[in-house]
Amino acid sequence: MSVKQKVLQFGRVFRQLTWRMDQRLLLIIIAGVVGGLSGLSAVILNEMLSRVYHALKPLHAHWGSLVLPALGAGLSCLFLGYIMREGAGHGVPEVIYSVLKRGGLLRLRSSFSRLISSTLTIASGGSAGPEAPVVISGASIGSNIAKKFGLNDRQRIVIVGSGAAGAISSIFNAPVAGMIFAVEVILGDWTPISLIPIAIASVMGAEVSRLLEGNQIPFTHHAFHAGLLDITACVGLGLVAGLASVLFTRLLHGIGAKSRKMVRFDTLRAALGGTCVGLLGLFLPVVLGEGYEVVRSVIENRFEAGLLLATGATLAKILATSLTIGSGGSGGIFAPCLVIGSLGGLAYERALIFLWPGVAWAEGGLFALLGMAGVMSGTLQAPLTGIFLIVEVTGSYEVMLPLILVSAVSATLCHYMEPVSFYHKELASQGQLLRPRTDAGLLADLSVLELLEKDCVVVSEDMRLRDMISIIQQTSRNYFPVENARGDFVGLVHLDDLRPYIFNPVFYDAVVVGELVQSDIPHVSPFDDLREVLDLMDQTRSWSLPVVHRNKYLGMVSKGSILDQYRKELVVQSY
Amino acid sequence: MYLTIDQVSKWLNLPVNTLQRWVRQGKIPVYKSDNGYVFLERELKDWADSRGIFLTPKQEARDKADRLRDFRLTDAMKKGGTIHEVKGEGVSGVLKAVVQAAPLDRRIDRDVLFRRLIEREELSSTGIGEGIAIPHPRFPLADGPEEPSITTAFLDSLVDYGSIDGVPVFVLFLMLSPSPKVHLTLLGKLSHLLKDASFKRLLKQRPVEQDLLAAVEATEINMDPAGRVSGSSHVG
Numbered sequence: 001m002s003v004k005q006k007v008l009q010f011g012r013v014f015r016q017l018t019w020r021m022d023q024r025l026l027l028i029i030i031a032g033v034v035g036g037l038s039g040l041s042a043v044i045l046n047e048m049l050s051r052v053y054h055a056l057k058p059l060h061a062h063w064g065s066l067v068l069p070a071l072g073a074g075l076s077c078l079f080l081g082y083i084m085r086e087g088a089g090h091g092v093p094e095v096i097y098s099v100l101k102r103g104g105l106l107r108l109r110s111s112f113s114r115l116i117s118s119t120l121t122i123a124s125g126g127s128a129g130p131e132a133p134v135v136i137s138g139a140s141i142g143s144n145i146a147k148k149f150g151l152n153d154r155q156r157i158v159i160v161g162s163g164a165a166g167a168i169s170s171i172f173n174a175p176v177a178g179m180i181f182a183v184e185v186i187l188g189d190w191t192p193i194s195l196i197p198i199a200i201a202s203v204m205g206a207e208v209s210r211l212l213e214g215n216q217i218p219f220t221h222h223a224f225h226a227g228l229l230d231i232t233a234c235v236g237l238g239l240v241a242g243l244a245s246v247l248f249t250r251l252l253h254g255i256g257a258k259s260r261k262m263v264r265f266d267t268l269r270a271a272l273g274g275t276c277v278g279l280l281g282l283f284l285p286v287v288l289g290e291g292y293e294v295v296r297s298v299i300e301n302r303f304e305a306g307l308l309l310a311t312g313a314t315l316a317k318i319l320a321t322s323l324t325i326g327s328g329g330s331g332g333i334f335a336p337c338l339v340i341g342s343l344g345g346l347a348y349e350r351a352l353i354f355l356w357p358g359v360a361w362a363e364g365g366l367f368a369l370l371g372m373a374g375v376m377s378g379t380l381q382a383p384l385t386g387i388f389l390i391v392e393v394t395g396s397y398e399v400m401l402p403l404i405l406v407s408a409v410s411a412t413l414c415h416y417m418e419p420v421s422f423y424h425k426e427l428a429s430q431g432q433l434l435r436p437r438t439d440a441g442l443l444a445d446l447s448v449l450e451l452l453e454k455d456c457v458v459v460s461e462d463m464r465l466r467d468m469i470s471i472i473q474q475t476s477r478n479y480f481p482v483e484n485a486r487g488d489f490v491g492l493v494h495l496d497d498l499r500p501y502i503f504n505p506v507f508y509d510a511v512v513v514g515e516l517v518q519s520d521i522p523h524v525s526p527f528d529d530l531r532e533v534l535d536l537m538d539q540t541r542s543w544s545l546p547v548v549h550r551n552k553y554l555g556m557v558s559k560g561s562i563l564d565q566y567r568k569e570l571v572v573q574s575y
Numbered sequence: 576m577y578l579t580i581d582q583v584s585k586w587l588n589l590p591v592n593t594l595q596r597w598v599r600q601g602k603i604p605v606y607k608s609d610n611g612y613v614f615l616e617r618e619l620k621d622w623a624d625s626r627g628i629f630l631t632p633k634q635e636a637r638d639k640a641d642r643l644r645d646f647r648l649t650d651a652m653k654k655g656g657t658i659h660e661v662k663g664e665g666v667s668g669v670l671k672a673v674v675q676a677a678p679l680d681r682r683i684d685r686d687v688l689f690r691r692l693i694e695r696e697e698l699s700s701t702g703i704g705e706g707i708a709i710p711h712p713r714f715p716l717a718d719g720p721e722e723p724s725i726t727t728a729f730l731d732s733l734v735d736y737g738s739i740d741g742v743p744v745f746v747l748f749l750m751l752s753p754s755p756k757v758h759l760t761l762l763g764k765l766s767h768l769l770k771d772a773s774f775k776r777l778l779k780q781r782p783v784e785q786d787l788l789a790a791v792e793a794t795e796i797n798m799d800p801a802g803r804v805s806g807s808s809h810v811g
Binding site (some may be wrong): 103150151153155192379445446449450452565568569572573 | 587589590593594596597598600601602607614626627685763
């Protein structure tokens, strides 16, 4: 037996085994494997980042900090656009889109392309985070493994979520945050059947990172004490964090849209963005890179800055990140959110001291920590992810109360000013934010072709009324689509149009169908969105519309059958 | 029982392309086999029940299947068997004797069957003339046979059956069908057969089962499923 035959035989036995296994158990096992693998990819990215960063460090000292970000961003854009042939951007919206629209299908190359491009962007000084690239990498690993096992769309989506959970869980060593991120941001669906595999993946992701990199939290634990006054002040911090998030979200989109208009050439645009970031970095080096070191120093009260500098640094970081990602660099907004939040929190504390110097406020580190949760919750509009991530990465359970408060205030303010989060904004503006069990989601699932009613009898334009009579006897429908001699759709005849004539035999040979046809009837194409079809029905106050493709009549689509299908579609949504 | 995607699409009254999408999205329990998707009937029923989805009742589905199937007169008559020298007084007397003597399915309650036959006769006689009657229950019996049966019963003496032509009856064809559709199909074939002059001559000789079945089979070969003779538009 040759090796190939052996492999084939093994594959067959393997598939048989997995098919006989209980589907839920299989899902959990696959999720565990995927979680481990995406955890591994997070570790690899971390390792690559630190190595490349240290290799480039000598260059950063002089002219390098100006040129390097431009070089890195340009190279990353070249790599993604020409070698990998993928769009720029950070990846999380792609994962969400794939979950909503394509049943979680992702390309295999996505599992590593963003790792390389984000290494180029971030290690060279671009202001972005490594989390989103790891998320798309984990999600793509999950998607492709699910495809290998022949899982259906629903199961594949759960596995994609598991990949994302494993990635976040591993990179932050924060299993709960990973799990909640996957459910809150990626899937938007809280059913137990998806929660359990995702939880397992989270555990596996965290475990892999602990085995390889040691069990340590990213930011050292500090015991903070928050008094009643501090908690009251948190409402204000929540508002500040919310405003910062809104500014961040708008600037990201604004720079993205503006720069695409100004510079058509992708690589050049990314390089120009990188240059601007480098310029900012000359004056404020804190804005460069992922910025974990900055967060660390702020939390540990090592960051020496007054009100002005802290505020300036916050704004500069927002600008630098928007420039990096908006212009086409590769990276996520997780880490920048943390930096913006910590700097913003620090600035808020400095402002409090400036306004009420007599009061004994808590340390700046506490406000920085709370600010991180606030900006995280606001920008992602995922308060739970914000709260749990901060608790886990700082190990500060004792600040839970103010943490919840800040997150809630910030998320509410953001939701008020920006109804959809940064991740969903693009999808929502294209009308593609189709969460399961929502009206839009249901309608997007159905297609006109599935609802086609073919029981209307087609009549020809030059048919006499006499011949119509016998057709009326045969059919139970009131509409008669009319075709001309070439078989093209002309219009509809309704039974009401015939009523004045059918009881008077004088008209039987005097009237032909073509004289009675309503040719101005609106019609729909088989590929139209169902939502548009329903809108058209409402506008024209009609209950059914003809479906026409390339001038040929295909059938009717009616509100009755849509409702029938809609209900069935709704009840099969549940597991 | 296993179902194919076409069957399930009929049961659920859904287009096949919707069903294919449901399978792809994992909205319906399904198994993959070498030649396409396979649904388990019991699993599908549980699935539909728990979601309040209406599955076409089995009876209707069977009616549809019956319409497609070709029920052979010969098979039904073989199953029903032939009995000779049936004795009895009047219509109810002979019917009672036939019901008792006929080789019927064990599940059938003979008393109930007898009552149903009498009910039908009271409505109007099933004597179709020329000494022949086709007694049958008006509706299929609740626990009736899966396969149709026709029992041929030759009477010992002529019985006044109230036929349209007033001729006393010498032979009964007791028909039991699983559904009205099957009943109509077989009735069509049988009445066509009974128009055949040579077959009527054979009947008068009160043949044994073998000869009778041979004659039926010879005639039935020329009939299409609906009971028409091929090549002619004559409806039996």
